[in-house]
Amino acid sequence: MHSFNLLKKAVTAAIALCLWAIVPTADGATWTITYPRPIDESDARAQYPIALLKLALDKTGVNYELRPSDRILMTGKAMRQLRENREVNVVWSMTDSQREKELTPIRIPIAKGLIGFRVFVINKERKSKFDDVLSLNDMRKLVPIQGEEWPDTKILQANGFNVFTVPEFREGYDMIKQGKGDFFPRSVMEVGAELEEEGRRTRLYLEPSMALYYPTAMYYFVNGNNKILENLIQTGLNRAIEDGSFDALFESTYAPILESLDVNKRKIFTLENPLLPIETPLTNSALWYKVEQQ
Template sequence: MKCIFTLLMTFWGFLLSPVADAALWTITYPRPIDDTDARTEYPIALLKLALDKTGVNYELLPSDRILLTGKALRQLRENREVNVVWSMTDTQREKDLLPIRIPIAKGLIGMRVFVINEEKKDKFAQVKSKGDLLKLTPLQGEEWPDTKILQANGFNVFTVPEFKQAYALLLQGKGDFFPRSVIEITAEMETAGRGSVLQVEPEMALYYPTAMYYFVSKSNPTLARLIETGLERAIADGSFDDLFLSTHKTLLESLNMDSRRIYTLENPLLPPNTPVGNKQLWYSVVTP
């Protein structure tokens, strides 16, 4: 009896020990402005898929407070509040953080259609070339890589602290257009554009080669390897593409991407290690 009691105590002691606790991965991502923000659904679902593929025991949680992208990246760099962030890459972000170089949106983050005020739609009817488009003023976020890309290609960019303010300015007739990724615009227009004078310009798009990655702190390479392994397994068994297409194919069709005039821009911020040669990682409409 004493022997059995000792074994039971040893068993329960193990379950409560730090070693057992270490088996649970607590992974924290930035809480969005709105917990119902549909733009976060796919990155979270893909991260869950990748973690499930590894077989680890994990919990995936939002940060305690709302963190916009710039703040989230700074906190990640300091290994505080969050330990994974998904964001568009650039050379500086890859210096500061550890990127997992698998484009989670297969390059669609660089395919941009335009939110416009319908009072300015005649301006866009007159655009016949990239030169014509350069005469118009896009709105973008102050800390976004997109802003520097647009400026490097000759646009005079009107910057705002965060994306909701861009919608507010468009409603006021300021700026000409707000280029939004095809993976963002539908969800945003369902809220910001509903019942307003805002609309999606129907004829054009911009494309610049870029990728949205999961980033982790440089002090956390084990987590990076874990997520990368899970993503690679999901790619290999087809579940990555299944999730991607079930999320985005209908959106792309609704935006009539096949019939749009697409103006391609240079991306001077594209890091040299971007896996542009691996066609499996990119959606065909935006092959770099």
């Protein structure tokens, strides 16, 4: 999990009242770009998207200031505010058809699809329930916990799971601790930092041998009317891909995490994703992490 700490950077606490401001400077205009403030400024899950966004903007050569919103915004609220041109002008989140109708996605998966690669946080007292899971049908007999507004919930339901929903992810951990639900599928991007925060002296346990995978992408989203920001991020990401700096940041962040989770030794159950928009660039292999099937 130490790789997350390498990406932790200080961010300013102030926020511009405007969402896409131009501030005169000696060198020209400075673009103020506001993203959702995480629950904790040191939240490791936010460090990679912020670092990649900074990398992309640096590639464009524009003067910019990257700021967190004035208040903490969970994903659902942040996307509603973005849709209404309030508080933020860029959000990163897992995509689905509805989100792409309401907002403009930059269709470059910022974490190469790892958001759909899920390992299971379970209650230690329920470890035996996974001993006889040999197939996806066996897995469907167990109850996963997911967020009420998450695309993941609909994906799991579409694949035959009876999903127990909670308002936000921390309540999912509370449910597992209380023995409600059987497992909390968390992305390999998220689980290490979350378990570190929740503490390993609790009843939480990371199931060591299985994973779920469904094709999906985490994108940067902007308001449909903000074509300038859309073009800036798109251009910057493409330049970072071309010069190798995108891959370098991805590898330095996630290679140690994937190794620590023994992803190549896990039995991976693949799900269909009926929410995946047809525009998703699945055929461009350079944009995706290849999940090795056992």
